Amino acid sequence: xxxxxxxxxxxxxQELQTLRDFVRxxxxxxxxxxxxxxxxxxxxxxxALHLVLGSLHLPWDSDDRLLDARLTQLEREKLLELIRRRCxxxxxxxxxxxxxxxAGLSFKVDARVLIPRSPIAELIQDGFAPWFNEDEAPxxxxxxxTGSGCIGIACAYAFPTAHVTLSDVSEDALMVAxxxxxxxxxxxxxxxxxxxxxxxLGGETFDLIVSNPPYVDLRDLSLMPEEYHQEPExxxxxxxxxLDLVRIILAQARKHxxxxxxxxxxxxxxxxxxxxxxxxxxxxxxxxxxxxxxxxVLTAEQLDEFQADFDAACKP
Numbered sequence: 001x002x003x004x005x006x007x008x009x010x011x012x013x014q015e016l017q018t019l020r021d022f023v024r025x026x027x028x029x030x031x032x033x034x035x036x037x038x039x040x041x042x043x044x045x046x047x048a049l050h051l052v053l054g055s056l057h058l059p060w061d062s063d064d065r066l067l068d069a070r071l072t073q074l075e076r077e078k079l080l081e082l083i084r085r086r087c088x089x090x091x092x093x094x095x096x097x098x099x100x101x102x103a104g105l106s107f108k109v110d111a112r113v114l115i116p117r118s119p120i121a122e123l124i125q126d127g128f129a130p131w132f133n134e135d136e137a138p139x140x141x142x143x144x145x146t147g148s149g150c151i152g153i154a155c156a157y158a159f160p161t162a163h164v165t166l167s168d169v170s171e172d173a174l175m176v177a178x179x180x181x182x183x184x185x186x187x188x189x190x191x192x193x194x195x196x197x198x199x200x201l202g203g204e205t206f207d208l209i210v211s212n213p214p215y216v217d218l219r220d221l222s223l224m225p226e227e228y229h230q231e232p233e234x235x236x237x238x239x240x241x242x243l244d245l246v247r248i249i250l251a252q253a254r255k256h257x258x259x260x261x262x263x264x265x266x267x268x269x270x271x272x273x274x275x276x277x278x279x280x281x282x283x284x285x286x287x288x289x290x291x292x293x294x295x296x297v298l299t300a301e302q303l304d305e306f307q308a309d310f311d312a313a314c315k316p
């Protein structure tokens with residue numbers, strides 16, 4: 001059982017003076033509390049460095065000489081509280097900092113939204129090649145189940161002439177997405193809308209639909225580390241096989257996809273469930289340089305070909 005950080009705050013504020021002191025203190029406590037890393041870092045050292053530097057608005061790759069800089073008392077008290085919350089409450093680092101990075105861009109995040117970590121970032125940075133290029137760029141893009149808005153906003157950067165719709169059923173998430181639209185000064189090309197999947201989108205159509213919907217099955221949800229249970233369950237859980245929303249997306253996407261359009265969906269570990277459900281469908285599973293998996297691509301023509309199968313899977 002993890003032990004609380006029980007040395008008095010007053011004593012620690014006096015003993016820990018420099019950035020280096022706090023990185024070391026954080027590292028010791030992270031290791032002793034056996035934290036899980038998966039929201040931007042994958043080890044205790046990087047987590048400690050990012051927490052200490054990030055909370056003081058310093059870049060993580062700052063000159064090493066800066067580590068010997070002394071901190072003010074208010075800064076020391078703030079850092080001690082963040083380290084305590086990371087260890088004892090298991091609060092993920094991006095929530096502590098109020099910021100996460102995705103596709104090389106900074107996004108505001110808090111407990112109202114899933115922390116950005118989708119491998120779709122790699123597709124965005126590659127301009128969704130080979131389906132699109134500079135000469136044939138998507139004019140309209142839909143980020144379905146947008147959360148923080150990171151996927152759609154990153155798409156707006158990748159395609160500077162595209163108009164992007166960020167859609168989510170969660171009003172809380174849409175508030176964060178709207179903040180990120182303003183943060184990136186993209187209100188002229190990016191809009192947010194409240195919709196339960198496609199329900200409120202009417203007859204709108206798009207050249208590219210990208211979605212990172214809830215897809216965690218019951219078994220995986222029960223086994224996830226505590227850090228993931230700090231995120232909204234609405235953004236994670238999707239029924240026994242993780243495909244509750246994906247079935248609907250597959251059945252309804254074609255009505256909102258233009259001729260020649262492309263559907264990109266992340267399903268994570270539920271990839272095996274999806275292939276078992278639709279063995280006849282030639283899902284193209286994206287191969288990522290990061291070795292991530294669980295993202296498929298289907299064209300409008302493929303959605304047409306298997307529409308009857310997708311419709312049947314949605315029937316009671």
